[in-house]
Amino acid sequence: MTDTPEKIDYSKTLYLPETEFPMRAGLPQKEPEMAAKWKQMGLYKRLRASAAGREKFVLHDGPPYANGNIHIGHALNKVLKDVITRSFQMRGFDSNYVPGWDCHGLPIEWKIEEKYREKGKDKNEVPVNEFRKECREFAQGWINIQAEEFRRLGIEGDFDNPYTTMAFHSEARIAGELLKIAMSGQLYRGSKPIMWSVVERTALAEAEVEYAEVESDTIWVKFPVVEGAADLKSAAVVIWTTTPWTIPGNRAISYSSKIEYGLYEITEATNDFGPQPGEKLIFAKRLAEDAATKAKVTFKLVRDVTAAELGAITCAHPLADLGYTFAVPMLDGDHVTDDAGTGFVHTAPSHGREDFEAWMANVRALEARGIDTKIPFPVDDAGFYTEDAPGFGPSAEGGAARVLDDNGKKGDANKRVMDALIKANNLFARGRIKHEYPHSWRSKKPVIFRNTPQWFVYMDKTLDDGTTLRTRALSAIDQTRFVPSGGQNRLRAMIEQRPDWVLSRQRAWGVPICVFADAEGNVLKDEKVNARILEAFEKEGADAWFAEGAKDRFLAGEHDGEKWQMVTDILDVWFDSGSTHTFTLEDRPDLKWPADVYLEGSDQHRGWFHSSLLESCATRGRAPYNAVITHGFTMAEDGRKMSKSLGNTVTPQDVMKESGADILRLWVMSTDYAEDQRLGKTIIQTNIDAYRKIRNTIRWMLGTLAHDKGEEIAYADLPELEKLMLHRLAELDQVVRKGYDEFDFKRIVRALSDFANVELSAFYFDIRKDTLYCDAPSSLKRRSALFVIRKLFDCLVLWFAPMMPFTTEEAWLSRDPKAESVHLEQFPTVPADWSNEAVAEKWKGVRAVRRAVTGALEIERKEKRIGSSLEAAPVVHVADPELLKALDGLDFAEICITSDISVVAGEGPAEAFRLDDGTKVAVEPKPAEGTKCARSWKITKDVGSDPDYPEVSARDAQALRELAALN
Template structure:
């Protein structure tokens, strides 16, 4: 090495990357600091100010329940919402996110009751508003906790002014929505079988029920035929049921005229209590042998029966001797099947919706036949039989039997009914069946169907405009965009088949059904009374309904206080959340009605999407949303449901503690969130690895742009390679915007990560590093590359900032220290001239040839014939004319990162390197000739041609001279 070389430290003459943006992210420590910064600087308010006057985009938040720490489902849900609102904010909208909370209802009430029980207190002995205040305080405490947890996830929204269903204004508006429905004649008090939780002493909506495995008693019961065609005299109709306790409620038997039945005689029997030889029994022919096997009998077909013959039969109740002295008709029903049971369906209108519907559909005809259509109340709210169940009620020997006890355990009702059937000689067979059965999602205990007076909203009553609530809701579904599209059919099927909407709950914590009724069940319609109620709720909250003297206060002097009864039931919490659009979207000037988007888990087709649709359709004739997005549920890595007992729960708190919120957000962005997703250590590690590569790309750009002076280069003056990168930005801009509109975040992350890893790090940056590090300050190639990287950085960081808000904020502020926040920026506007499909087509051919060269050099490296590609000067043979033309005018040695390259037309020698997928290209590896430049490490023949810099190439010598690095 010369004396000159010894006196110049060439590394200090290179434009090597310089940045304080660390390779190690340190997200668990850095993210909370950033959250604190955003709060102290009032980022939310700055976002609102910056968006003033823009078109609004509103995603209305489905309220989580305020009763515990957030779980991974909350994290998935809120991250998706945050990405949507941020992406629209950065695309020219005023996209305001207002978080909300569901505060009323049983889970909170249950927690306060548990606290009372621990202290030996009885909830019913505490003044109701004192109890309600404790519920309110409990919810408020969890709202604070969840708010901080959501903010830690990077969620940006109006956490200082969220909506809550227990806010006084909210309670007034919920009550007002109910009164609108009452005024329109859609609200009524009726008696129907509904799902009832004995444990919780309240009615349940379908959305509050989950199905679990349960083992039931099953019985086959004989109903003696007492009237009908002579051929059936002395015979028995046999039914099958998995709820023996409902037999006291039986009032009919359903059959289907679509099926063939048969009259059978027992010819042999091997049982202790079942049918004996000579008995005649009626079954669906398809099921007779299967039933016979259950009772261990042999049957002989006496005659075939057409279903149409059965309607003339009347049976006695199988427990007639206990006081069930009425006739049981046979009713033709579409719900009857012949794939299980006996072909006959035990019909207890007190205990099943289909049973009730079948009974009511035939009520007029039954009355005409002299059959009472009164529906009994056989089971009370505690699961005990009532006086409407003779032999099992409170007057019976041993007292009232019980279906389910306070702990959700099976009571003695089944056993007592089965024993009574045996004693009456009417039990055909018995057994056990494991099947799915409805359970309360809160207590996890079985529910029962029981007839009880409740408040309902009609689904099919014809309204003033000629529509029904059902028809309005179905039209609204047709007018709504669903993502994914399958959600539309799912919600439609639920609305098409749902019964009237049960609104009432027998609890204390919630908005009351604030109406007065007379003894006929007629609702008081008085605008002045309603106005007094709503004014009081606005000032005092719904507690006003439960204060002493409330009835007299609201009725005033214009009504007979003795005539009107104050309803004490509270509203189903789904009505609360279904009404949020009224006091959030309509009442806040920073939002709008209807919302652009509702987004929740797929279970909300029967929950929030459903109740919001019905409430809005009932009061406004349409849905409160234009689009509905659903996500699936998070499973463990094996696809199994997460549970504490399995030890496979992934908590967002632990992920953020170990890896950071941006890693969790990246996982959400890379999943097919429309379906169920999987999460565990291996999946998180995959996202950590992807994040690290992405971060390193951003870090390299920051380091390189440390030397950028912000010079703009005219597009026409850009080299082809830079134009190619700008073309790719144009394409990606379209993809990013379209995908954010389609809520397809995986497509964006996949495209941007691939762009970062494959097109930038492994291609463009790799090629341009030599020019960026070594070219002279005046080099157009270097200046154009810096301008292109600046634009790439701006695009990549802003496009990703809705998804990775912490990392992209850090990167943006590192590049722009005087900036306020990347989240106040807009996505860059891409000039139309950047789009150049012809150039892309040309460079696809260039890259095809490059791929062959790279493959050949990889073998040379592997076999240690070269150390790096700069030691090579391969000969490239090209027989394909189009490929050859594409290389014309290209600096192909720079593109291949070699010190030299020769391009020859033709097939090349037989032993040259080839890739089967690139026809017409072969490569002969050759070593570069010349001397290694001490500055750029390229091997060239012009090293030392500038005597002042004897150990560097001419290019590098010129750069040193321009940089003012003088020789010794």
């Protein structure tokens, strides 16, 4: 009885991929564990130690507000910052990220007040520093929560030692910056119309205002002419306004010498009240007919009215019977247009910036005419009329009228003013209009323009060096890099047009305007007093200003306490955040000033970029940054704004819980962040799919490298295909580095993803699988492929590391469990000689011919004439001499993954397969001849040529013999 030969399991003789790196990522479970590990190993400190002595790259963190869980905008912002700092860290810089938080201001104050109201307490009955202490504790609680949420996103930075605007040192430095501005004469107390939130009881800056559509009362009002040309004295000038409540504040009428005006007489009237036939009125000629329609009257033009005649007119106030007995002059103003209204602008210097400027520009001329130029205060901080508004103030019948109530709702002011105008027969017409109106971006309620004493920083006062704050800021903008470039024009336009910077807020939680002023608003300038203030703030925080005996403590008996009073307003929180560069960049030895980059949402052109620029220019003459990067806002998948009521909100917490932070980060990297982005389930799934392809590429390389011995192969000894892959790495190295330099992450992701999916998985890996799995241990081709895949792995994982820190860390440690962290590595150095244009050009031709073969075989598969490409041995006809030359010396069957192939010159038969792209290649599909190798599955004629291994080809027999010898 003879023994039956033992059947060989050829699969066990192959170098098949082996890895514990799973196909399913399980990011929601793995990422928190990895983040905890980084925290435990002190990765942040390890990064700092490894970068010691390198050139610094500093991205200064714009502080989020410490009052709630992070939202998708936070996630977008922080991921962008993290990728930038990581990419510079991995390119030879000391790139330290110090997170920060904005802690002062109204939103936190409101939260504490809400708690008081729930308990029936009155904020004003609580000692101010006790109230401030509760605000501080509230902010700290949210800082702790947000810090953990940011870390869950994979953000790496100095979370153990962040900066906060409420730290004692920070408050001292903020106060110090204010005192520098005060000492240089740039701070002043002025009375001018500012935007005022009745709901929040505080002044607002432009940066704190957003615009929303409202429907308002609109009125046309007659101002009787009392002085002027004889035939004009019986006429009235008509103005138009969308804020009837400002009529008590009117002091003048503005016109334009560039507009044509006319005197009109009413010939017919069909209205319920107001103008009647025979009345004479003055309008801009272009707008007269529209006004007549609104009032339901018919006009006839009596004559033209010249600009000189308008300038000589004086009007009576339309509410003169209520006590507005002063003269109303006419002012020529460049701000007047004939686009809408009447061509005349109702000028109330208490209630509008342009009105105020027009009034102030004419003060001397008006005083020379005997006109009282004092600007009234018609509305108080609660939106009620004062006694400066006769007939509507506290002593009026029915009490004071109100513009807005505590909830931001319209009060009775408009109605009472219109009723009074009708009674005085000076309301020409009325209506309703929808228009954009300023709202507080915190309370989302309308604001009013109100004249009130506030503290300002001059924009146009000439400073010691001959500049102004405005010219300094504009010059700094010209010297700053903007990404995208359009941000430069946007910020420049805002600086060119902005009024003086109003610093004061009428709140309790913040850094005080810590100056002493006399009754005229003059500021006490004494460096010894300043030093005492700053020393106290450094030790006790800004609470020292509100402590009992603070005035005596700081004046120290050196100044008259009756003359010099403490200012109790607090600083605009934008001044706080605009000063962060001082106590972060300047004061921390691990950072530097100015920052290389500031990065925030595009709304910060009016916010943090703006206030930082002004503060730094006021105190240091230049911007605190060299570059400004802006990103857009995240919308729902359908393009609408995310809203809880619409149910289309995507939270970073949900995405991380369901898919993982690296998926969210990949979305950030893949999107055009400079524009508004969209996010929803479909987009998340698209990124999950893209992530899986990248992960599977990494997984296959890890499995293949399980058989890698770490052998270095001389470049000259590499096959051309391996040289082509190294050339592509050299090209990608330039793309990646340029992309990170230009903050063009989308370009990097696209380039690396396409490379991984198209050039590696579908081309190089596909071709080399046979060699890698089946070749003998001694095969140079196999060893060369392992060498190149090792380089491919290193490059791809390191290039992706800033973007997908969790996945790349997992892959790096899977490759080398003894490694500390991929994030302690540097980007790979790509040798110059890897760039090989000659090989790249040749392989363009090789791949062109390969595409034709692949196309032909795909049809064969669809028609089920072959099962796999290894069953084919096509004949390839090449009519292009250059393409034919490119195939010289290559194993083209291996490249096309066929068992055999014939390449011949010529056009080929008419029925042969051809691509539609004009490539002069024709393919005749032919079946492979021979026997199928039991190990490699190639069909060859040399199967059984080695009697010791009768089931396999000669190549595989040699591999089996070498493997047997090794065992």
